[in-house]
Amino acid sequence: MSTIAFIGLGIMGSPMAVHLQNAGHDVVGYNLSPEKTQPLVDAGGRAADSVADAVRDAEIVAVMVPDSPDVQEVLLGEEGVFASAKEGTLVIDFSSIRPDVTVELAKAAKDKGFRLLDAPVSGGEAGAKNAALSIMVGGDAADFEAAKPVFDAVGKTIVHVGGSGAGQTVKAANQLIVAANIQALAEGVVFLEAYGVDLGAALDVLGGGLAGSKVLDQKRDNMANKTFQPGFRIDLHHKDMGIVTSAAREAGVVVPLGGLVAQLMASARANGDGSLDHSALLRGVQRLSGQKTD
Structure with missing residues (x-):
């Protein structure tokens, strides 16, 4: 089981984080609207006050935010993942963003000593609540295998579709x-x-x-x-x-x-x-x- 920071606890992210906690992982969640961390806390997880606080001790960082600029801010911001997490941390971006932005972020991650998978999901709120999401994953095959326990906790159809950007x-x-x-x-x-x-x-x-x-x-x-x-x-x-x-x-x-x-x-x-x-x-x-x- 892993220590997982989950950034973005909206309609999709909240049930996904809860599933990970229920699967035995130690999940620390952060959301811009703090009240949205409550379902995770109720499931036994923890709420963080910032991205930096959430990712500091994480082995895996999961991101589920609305758009490309949001992912860029979470990863590249002054107190973002790349500035605050431990080197070598595996970052799984569940967000749906531009493929070209994902390719740029994957390069930045590698340059800074991180591993990034793009893993957008399909299935909507029902799929997130039922842990039945389809997950299309881009990135390194070894990183995909390392992330399987996370994917298995939230998804049903999980496919590695190619290199960075392929998932998007x-x-x-x-x-x-x-x-x-x-x-x-x-x-x-x-x-x-x-x-x-x-x-x-x-x-x-x-x-x-x-x-x-x-x-x-x-x-x-x-x-x-x-x-x-x-x-x-x-x-x-x-x-x-x-x-x-x-x-x-x-x-x-x-x-x-x-x-x-x-x-x-x-x-x-x-x-x-x-x-x-x-x-x-x-x-x-x-x-x-x-x-x-x-």
């Missing part, structure tokens, strides 16, 4: 596919409702055929009930679609559907839906159809 690249593809699926499901729901079809029955039969997907399984109730308590916020998916479109342009590949969904995600934010679950793309379809949103 796979996560970008994941976010493209998920966004397109959510948008298609939203359009299907509005279409079905316009014809007065029994929505539950329709989604049951669609879910049993080729149109079935984990997106349909997990998001159908949100759309049917028009309740969008965030499991993964539109604000964050908007950020991820920016990563997709930027990385595609850099690679010289065309993602026309990705570009469209990125604009629809931006429209949702502009209409005040950024704090809602990404299934609230349904509200955008309703607006485009001249319908009132609930």
Whole structure:
């Protein structure tokens, strides 16, 4: 068992840190909003007052924060991980950030005597709570093996997909596919409702055929009930679609559907839906159809 510093205890990070504590690790958590450390403390973990305090005695540092600048600040800041942790510490970045930033951070980590894995996750709040996340890991193969006990405590499908940045690249593809699926499901729901079809029955039969997907399984109730308590916020998916479109342009590949969904995600934010679950793309379809949103 390891001493683990967990930086970022939000919707995803909090249950992940609790799972690690329950698995027998000694977890020290830090979050900008201190009250969010309480579930970890209740599970037997400890709360730190700063990143430096959290990582000082850690063997492994886990990071789960919203965006590239946040990860850069956590790792490179004046009292960040690289300035405060012990040399040789393994750093696992569970955040979803730009692949090019990850490559730069991995180089900086190596130069300073640290080991960095990019390990973004998929599965949303439900996956985090159930320790059933899919984890796509980039970095050194030996570091991946060293991190397996951490991954096994929080995830179900865990794959080493290549060198530094590969995990973030796979996560970008994941976010493209998920966004397109959510948008298609939203359009299907509005279409079905316009014809007065029994929505539950329709989604049951669609879910049993080729149109079935984990997106349909997990998001159908949100759309049917028009309740969008965030499991993964539109604000964050908007950020991820920016990563997709930027990385595609850099690679010289065309993602026309990705570009469209990125604009629809931006429209949702502009209409005040950024704090809602990404299934609230349904509200955008309703607006485009001249319908009132609930």
